[in-house]
Amino acid sequence: MSDSVLSVRNISKSFGGIHAVRDVSFDVEKGEVLGLIGPNGSGKSTLFNCVLGQLRPDRGEVQINGHRVGNMRASRLNKLGVGRTFQQLSVFPQMSVLDNIILAGQEHHGNMATRLFGPSDAGLTKEADQLIAFFRLEHLRDEMAGSLSYGQQKLVDAAMAFMAGPSLVLLDEPAGGVNLTMLGNLRERLETYNREHGTTFVVIEHNMEFVMSLCTRIIVLAEGAIIAEGTPDEIRSNQQVIDAYLGG
Amino acid sequence: MTRKSILFTLVALIALILVPLGQGNYIIYVLTSWLVFSIAAMGLNLTLGYAGQISLAQAAFMGIGAYIAALITLAGYHWVLGWLAAMGGTFVIGLLLGYPALRVQHHFLAFVTLAFNTLVFLVLRNEDWLTGGSHGLVGMPRPNFFGLSTGTNLEFYYFTLVLFVISGAIFYWIVNSPWGRAFKALRENPVRAESLGVDTRRITLLAFAIGSAFGGGAGAIMSPLVQFIEPGSFAFIHSLKILLMVVVGGAGFFFGPILGAAVVILLPEFLRFTEGYYLMIYASLVIVLMIYSPSGLIGAGQKLYARLRPGRETRKDMEKGAQL
């Protein structure tokens, strides 16, 4: 338990009388890419929000790098080494791509005083440029993020999650609304990043193909509980999963 | 800074130096108060246009600054001390006022500051022993700097211009520092900013406190400018006036509040021929502006420019509006 990056222990959460998540436990090891899938209303988002400290579970606890996460402010969580992306577009539209990326790193460098009196880029331009190059966004570096295409903004969004060198990145439907070419590019970049940096990913996704090709392990939720867990191949052939998705 | 904006700033500065020459006292006085209000509006622009919080107490902060500076100079100390004390004092009050208000929902700062402005007015009016009550304070001396006097209106205009440039430079510095980046991020997407490690609560509070300190600084210049301050000059309606300056000019643009202050202060002079109707015309113009260009005159200018030269994006964030 102590060497896992993320540890979820017996989480339950209900709203009114509805049990959104029922006694869910799992661990994620360093460097793993875990997929979290399930039909609509299966409790994925509730679970995700419990992990992010946005919701306080009724029972159970979540630990990230050995720290207990419970109703923690998002900025604290981020300082603990957790990067995340959002389902809907979440760039800063009236800031350049470069500024978006620098912002994602600046709060991790220096202190309040150096951020006021120090250099305007917090000394991060080089690092930001590397990340921009990694996501192949060089030609868009000085464009306003809001003027980019949807897929490009998704890439910027993803890049921001990596800027502070997190140990765990939570990706909330990264493939949603992205076209096929861009999707391949995104998947390949995420894989490469994982390989080069050993960063742990947890991915929530509807796009089966994307999850199956990106993740090393997959957890399937239905009606708030884990119904299957295994490698993509195992999940693909699991009858219970097929039933859950086909509404059996 | 691009070469174009450096050039623009230089031309503007030269214009500001030349403009009062040969003008009568009244015009010079109007120009000086435009510069003073520009400083106050600049501060509110930081709170509103950059950090996205509505403060309705900028006039109260000006008032606090004006009274602090007045009391210090009347006690025989140099004005610079009064100026620094005014900014420091309003910064601290901003922190104390903003902390509880920003702990909770967005629109509360608007209401807390609204109440605060009225409270400040009451204290200024009722505490005769300190503030002179409704008679106010008179006779604040205009300062000397190393033998240079600011006694005449023209001299005082240049003195104010120097302070205006200093304030503008500080503002520019802050907005272009990592803090400024965090302010902008906060305005555009606070949830995302928080998830990237920005302590939004702290940074909002700082934006508000710094914005308030600009108000205090402007007030400290007001004292020796008018040499007579009374509570009525800092009532709630004047906070609305400063808010209008920021919004009419264009919140979130560096030059927005400066332009806005010009419009709010000079337009009444132009509309004087309409006599009693000018406030009505003025209010109607504001409503129309808000319908067609919520990002103010600069936003409207950009839109026009974008239409003439297609392919450029205009800013969209003020259309979404700051979360109240």
Added chain:
Amino acid sequence: MSEFFQLIVSGLSTGSIYALAAVGFTLLWQASQTINFAQGEFVMLPAFLVLALSVKLGFPLWLAMPLAIILAVLILGVLFKRLVVEPMIKHGTLPLVIATIALGVLLKEMVKEFYSPLGQPFPSLFPQDVVTIFGAVISIPDIANFVIAMGAIVALQLFLGGTRTGRSMQATAQNPDVAQILGVDIKRMVLYTFMINGALAAIASILITPIYLAKFSNGETLGLIAFIAAIVGGFNQIRGALVGGLLIGIIDNLSATYVSAEYRQALPLILLIVIILIRPQGLLGTSEGRTV
């Protein structure tokens, strides 16, 4: 003791009128996230409509008042919604706040310029007599004002809770997306809300103006009090605005007697700041959650 009782009763009376303005304010916020900074002027204006109809046009008072209420519903409800709020709502809250501030100035200046800058006597609906209850002297207008204002709020509650349209309006306020899916004509419901606010403001205006004089600047204090009442009670609730209004009315009356005149005005403001510090959701409000 009887003096105290008298003060409480007259406090409840003015408080119930404040509550009318505060309830309308809350309704607008719920229905369309409109923070109406012109609410005070909305309460100031209808009194002048009555005066214009009766004094200038010669209508009898019994006709001028209902006509003024109808005009208020049209001007402060329909026109306000169509001409100011609707074209701006897509821009978000801030431009609308600015626009309502400007609208307040506009209304005030229009009354000052086209009617009169001086305070005008305004007829009271009720005889200025007093009755003695348990040794306390209570004025008839106080009782009548309280009954009418409370009656209007109770009627509103019954309408919102007991009719199909009322429930649709509530659904729209709570969750417009769901309401739309359920087939509610959201735009119409929001328009109704604005019309109700116009009517509430008009009733408040007719009740409160006899206490002072009808003056263009009456809205300044009234608007602030409506805010404070709404927040103190709980910003997202009608009941909250009611309690807030009554509370401010009582405090107002008590402080007029027991607190120095200089700081009388400050008490509601201090109450506001204290409430925001210790119970930001208001006395009766439920928490909307923290920001971010």
